[in-house]
Amino acid sequence: MKKNLPDRWKLPAKWKKTILVMKMSLILMVWLTISTSAAVYSQHETVTLDVKSSTLIEVLTRIKDQTGVRILYNVSGLRGVTCKDIVLKDVPVEDALRRVLSGTAFGYEQIEGVFVIKAVVKDEKKSVTIRGWVRDKKEEFLPGVTVRLLGTSLGTSTDTKGWFAITLPVLKGTLEFSFIGYKKQKVDFTEKTDTLRVVMEEDVAALEEVVVRAYGTQNKREVIGAISSVKAEEMKELPTASIVNMLQGRLAGVNIIQQSGAPGSASVIAVRGFNSLLVDGASDGQPLWVVDGVPMHSFVSPVTGTNTLADLDPAMIESVEVLKDAAAASIYGSRAGNGVILITTKKGKAGTTKFAANISYSVSQVQEYPLQIGGRMERWFRNQVMRNRLATGYDWNKQLTYYPSSYESVYLSGGTYDGWWVDGRPDLLGNPVLQDSLNPFYNNSTNWWKHIFRTAKVVNANLQVSGGSERFQYMIGAGWYDEKGIMLNSDYSRANMLINLQTQPTKKIRVDARVMLSYVDRSISRDDGMGGTRRYEGITVDPSKQSTTLPNDGLAEDELLKNINLQRDRTDDYRAMASMSVQYNAWKGITLSASGSVDYAQGNKNQFKPSVLNPDEKENMSDGSIGRAVRLETEELLHWRESINEAHNFDLLIGLNVNKEQQFLIAGFGKRGPSDKIYYYSPPYNPIFNYGTETNPDWRATTSYNSDFREKTMVSYFGRLGYNYKQRYLVEIGFRRDGSSTFGENHRWANFPSFALGWAFSEEPFMRWAYWLNWGKLRGSYGTSGQIFTSEYMAYGLFVAGASFNGNPSVIQSKPVSPNLTWEKSSQYNIGLDLDMFDYRLSVKMDYYFKYTSSLLYKVRLPGTLWGAEDRDENAMEVSNEGIELELLAHILRSSKLGWRMKLNVSRDWSRLEKTYTGKDIGGGYNGFVIGRPLGSIYAFNDTGYYQNEGEVPVYTDIKGNKLFLGGVGAFTGVSGLLGTQRISDASGDYDIQPKDMYYLGSALPLVYGGWVNELTYKDFDLNILFNYSLGRKMINMRNASLSGTDGPVFADVRKLTFWQKEGDQTDMPAIGRPYYPQVRSKIERVNLLSLKQLTIGYNMPKKVMEKIGFSGARFFATGENLFYWSNYSGGNPEVVDVYSGLDGGMAYPLPRKWTLGLTLNF
Known part of the structure; x- marks a missing residue:
């Protein structure tokens, strides 16, 4: 409230004016004093400098620190600007600034004692507009290229057709053009400059500047973990259902063995050696797969046998990174013990809508038919076998034993063959006939493998749409893959869709959403019986039931193949993965994010076996099951990045993760359905049947049902702190703490720390003499990771239904309680060296690692039995892996017309069993473990x-x-x-x-493995060749065991083998007809393999031609897969031989040779 003063306190009007003048004079005097002091202060301060190869910001900072003067400038405008080498001693501030700023596009202005750095504009009254286009050496226009006036922040970018226009406040100067993956270009201009035509050159060093890692990306120069990477361009145009097979031979330290050629089947994959004891199910030993930051289920479906990794369409993948050492992977804690594989899918980019369509058609054939003799040679050999075994026939008419000379003479005279000479009467002995070698009708040599294999086809098609604006980007892709296997009843079809959306509703908020859907229809091989699934799919028939002596087609073929043709199956796999994350840029350098994801997988199976295939009980059977797996996950992250004076760089990540998994299974079967033409089962009113007689009844249920439900939860806290000084000295510390419901209360939590150091020695002044070295870095790390077993209740024990007592049901313990079960832990050391040389023409990456895995799960034998249990799961074993890795990347030719890029990787791993729960060797025979020896043991007789x-x-x-x-x-x-x-x-x-x-006689694991890639380009043509190799595997060809039998097929060429006949003979085989056991020392083979896995020839249509018809590009390609192999193994392609046992029984599904023609269109 304003108060009125009494009149006696009011000043005269002239006094008011005098006081106002005095106030203003006082303010002016103070201002002059301060200004003069600042000016005098700055004039008397001096600068001493001795700088070389420094940025302008660093030099200005040193001047401020020495003098205390105020210097103002725009950090973004000066970022990246360097000044020439300069030496000053006791030079006034203004003179120092003039000399520092000379040669740059900047000057200074002093305002009230403050030096303001600003861009120099020579003639502000005049300007010039520069126009032009930018393209690469392939004459393709480049959109989004940054165009900037050198030394300023003035700039623009090229449009979707590669054109630009920029108005500049200078009449002459230099424009700088920059684009990711290309070298910067500097072009001078004047006011008379017409259209600029800029051709940019690929920058080999910049192509891989950004590497995907756990929870984000990282500049390649700052990576100090062991990470191997492969881009989508390197894997394109290979017709396969699984991304795993596309990675084979391309990554050092990642051993991928395709153990089955069945469509959609799983492959062996081991990151830095095998350390699994194979006691934890079909997913045992597998690395963790992470898709766009979300861990996914990766296993063989227990219902359909389908490899769930085949749900990922390789055409939708942008890149694959493998985190190999603990420093890179330990932030995933208890799931990273076997390595981590990061999948990054394709995403939309700002710009016009783009379409990409790809379609290919493949023909598949068996590489080589399994070896099997037949006809006259088979009969001759079998006759020799039976004669040497002194097996004779018996003539009932003459009451004499004799060697029969024909089947007809014995059959018509009422004679019978003894136990070796079977009579050919299925109604008596049920044995296949050894046909009469004297009858020309039976002198055929029908190879039934040719009736079981077929020339198959593969159709692969996908369509992708991408585009968006600065605030919204999208990528939508859909695909169809249909593969018929080279063996009957082994088909695989997949339909899939991927939707990737990114939106930025405000400057501080970003939302990412992804949905991936897939449907798989797959036929199951039945080599292991009705309703079974295998770790790696085998052949679809039983070769031991074939006879090559049966002639031609017709009834014989129908009988052989009816087990395949008459059975009916329908298997379906459904997969839905969805995730959403919201990122908020809270403050400068600080982002907060929250995400949620769901992974749903369901497998359905129904199989029907008609009564004709069950001649004993003459009943049909329908078998069905449904399995569901759900994974829910939430994650919250805080990420802080800060760079101080472009020298001290900090990167901090803190996170919380919660995930829950559930599995549900129902299964059942029904027998004695109403008809062989009805493939589903509806139970009768009383589903019980008497399998006996009225006098001796045997009542059994004709239906069965079982169900199962499991769940587990895990909570994780994790963090990572990285620091580097000018990307020269690097350090990173990581930590994760996991808690799981799988373990008992005393072992529920585990900690996984890591530590890594890096030194870019090529940036040191003392390395300037090495003009040929572009980049050199030493890396070292130590960390721990773990592996959590898949069984949810292993620590708590399991109960199952037991026999009824007095009509009351009972339960019994099937697995005893294991209260001391804890995490499998791996401690790993890694030392690495990265080199880029000769203008990035040659890159070398070398790593040495030592990994020690303790508390490995194993079934420990119990003394006697405990409620029916003979063993218990315990942390009982310890294994070590030691190895070296080498990656070479050479750009031998890289001109615009002719290019040659070669990549070679070599890996050597030594695995050893270090400790057992008894302190002694365990087992023996087929699956023993020897302390100090590798895993994958081969045991054989001496x-x-x-x-x-x-x-x-x-x-x-x-x-x-x-x-x-x-x-x-x-x-x-x-x-x-x-x-x-x-x-x-x-x-x-x-x-x-x-x-x-039996003795331990070696390991089935390879000593050395790797791959060799060659990429050649000539104008619009390109050629891609991939070789895969492995050395030093040991294995035994068990198929020669067929030589000792008297019936069934012979899987060996007896013409190339020698047999013992008399004393002193040194032969391949024992005497004909003598028992033969192949698992012996002398039959172990040390096997080497070199495979031509892929060869692709492509042609890119001229861009100008395609633009005239409305397309932005077109490409034709032809690909061959599994074309040839070279090996010293006696049993064919050794890649399909079990890598864990090394025993080859001839039951593996062969790898198909594929020929593919395809077309890719962009518009």
């Missing part, structure tokens, strides 16, 4: 040739005077002690040859 004479045969005489063989007659191996049979060592000395007498 053989020393064949018994040459009676004196070599160990015998003893019983009380009746009979001489008996001291070697386990007819026991495990069938060795009988006859002359010409195998001489096998009795290691235990108990005169009984059993698996306990």
Whole structure:
């Protein structure tokens, strides 16, 4: 409130005017004093400098620190501006600024003692407009190229057609053109300059400047973890259902073995060696797969047998990064013990809408038919087998034994063959006939493999639409993949869709959303019985039931293939993955984000087996099951990035993750359906049937049902702090703490720290002499990661339904409680060296690692039995992996017309079993483990040739005077002690040859593996060649065991083998007809393999031609897959041989040879 003063307190009017003048004079005097002081202060301050190769911001900062004067400038405008080398001693501030700013596009102005740095504009009254276009050496226009007046922040960018126009306040100067993946170009201009025509050159070093890592991206120069990367361009145009097979041979330290050629089947993948004991299901030993930051289910479906990784359409993938060492992967904690594979899908970019369509058609054929003799040769060999075994026929008319000369003579005379000479009457003995070799009708050699294999086709098509504005970008893709396997009843079809959306409603908020849908229809191989699934798909027929002596087609073929043709199956897999994240830029350098995701997978199966395939009980059976898996996950992140004076760079990440998984399964079967033409089952009123007789009844249920539900939860806290000084000295610290409901209360939490250092020694002044070295960095790290087993209740024990008692149901314990179960932990050291040389023409990456995995899960034998349980799961074993990796990337030719890019990777891993729960070797026979030896053990008997004479045969005489063989007659191996049979060592000395007498004789794992890629370009043509190799695998060809039988097919070319006949013979095989056991020392082969996995020839249509018809580009390509292989293995392609056991029984699904023609259109 305003108050009125009494009149006596009011000043005269002239006094008011005098006081006002005094106030203004006082303010003016103070201002002059301050200004003069500032000016005098600055004039008397001096500067001393000695700088080389420094930025302008760094020099100005040193001047401020020395003098205390105020210097103002626009940081973004000066960022990246350098000044020439300068030496000053006691120079006034203004003179120092003039000399520092000379040679740049900047000057200064002093305003009230403050030096303001600003761009120099020579003639502000005149301007010039510069126009032009930018394209690459392939004459393709480049949109989005940044065009900037050198030394200023004035700039623009090219439009979608590569054109630009910019008005500049100077009459002459230099324009700088920059674009990701290309070298910067500087072009001078004047006021008379017409249209600028700029051709940009690819920058090999900049193409991989940004690397995807856990929870974000990182500049390549700042990476100090062991990360291998492959881009989509390197994997294109390979017709395969799974991304795993496309990575084979392309990444150092990542061993991928395609153990089955069945469409949609899984492959072996091991990051930095094998360390799994294979006791935790079909997903055991697999790395963690992360798609766009969201971990996903990766396993073989327990219902349909489908590899869930095949749900990912390779055409929708932008890049793949593999985190190999603990420093890179430990932020994923207990899921990263086997490595982490990051998948980045394609996303939209601002600009006009773009369409990309791809369609290809492939023809698949078997590389080589399995070896099998037939016809006259097979009959001759079988006759020799039976004669050597002294097996004769019996003529009931003459009451004499004799060697029959024909089937007809014995059959018509009422004779029968003995146990070896089967009579060919299925109603009597059910044995296949060994046809009459004297009858020309049976002198055929029908190879039934040619009826089981087929020439198959693959159709692959996808369409992608992308585009958007600065605030909204989208990418929508849809694909269809249909592959018929080269073997009957092995088909795979997939329909999929991917939607990626990014929007920025405000300057501070960004929203990302992704939806991925897929549907798979797949036929299942039945080599392992009705309703079974395998880790790696095998062949769809049983070769031991074939006979090549049956002639031609017709009834014989129908009988052979009816097991495939008459069974009906329908399997479906549904997959839906969705995620959304919201990112908020809270403050400068600080972002907050929250995300949620769901991964839903469902597998349905229904199989029907008609009664004709069950001749014993003459009943049909319908088998069905449904399995569902749901994964829910939420994640909150705080991310802070700060750069101080462009020298000290900080990167901090803090996060919280919560995820929950549920699995649900229902399954059942029904027998004795109403008809073989109705493939589904509806139970009768009383589903019980008497399988016995009225006098001896055997009542059984004709239906069965079971269900299962499991769930687990995990909570994780994690963080990572990175610091580097001018990208020269780098350090990174990571930590994760996981808690899981899988473990008991005392072991529920585990910690996973990591630490890494890096030194870019090429940036040091003392390395300036190495003019050929563009970049050199040393890396070192240590960290821990872990592996959580898949079973949800392993620590708590399991109960199942038991037998009823007095009509009441009961439950019994199927798995005992394991209260001390804890996490599998891996501690890993890594030392690496990165080199870029000769203008980035040659890049070398070398790594040495040592990983020690403790608390590995294993089934420990219990003393006696505990409520029916013979073993218990415990953390009982320890394994180490040590290895070296080498990656070479050479740009041998990189001109605009002719290019040659070569990439070679070599890996060597030593795995060792370090410790067992007993302190001794465990097991033996087929699956033992030896301390100090690699995993993948091969156990075999020690053989020393064949018994040459009676004196070599160990015998003893019983009380009746009979001489008996001291070697386990007819026991495990069938060795009988006859002359010409195998001489096998009795290691235990108990005169009984059993698996306990086997020795450890090597490992089935490769000693060295890798790949070799060559990419050649000539004008519009390109050629891509991929070789894959492995060295030093040990394996045994078990198929020669067919030589000792008297029926069934013979999987060996007996014309190329030698057989023992007399004393002194040194042969491949024992005497014809003698028992033969192939799992012996002398039959172990050390196998090397070189495969031409992929060869692609492509042609890009001229861009000008395509633009005339409304397309922006078109490409034709032809691809061959699994074209050739070179190996010293006796059993064909060794890649499909089980990498864990090394035993080749001939049941693997062969790898197909594929020929593909395709077309890619862009518009």
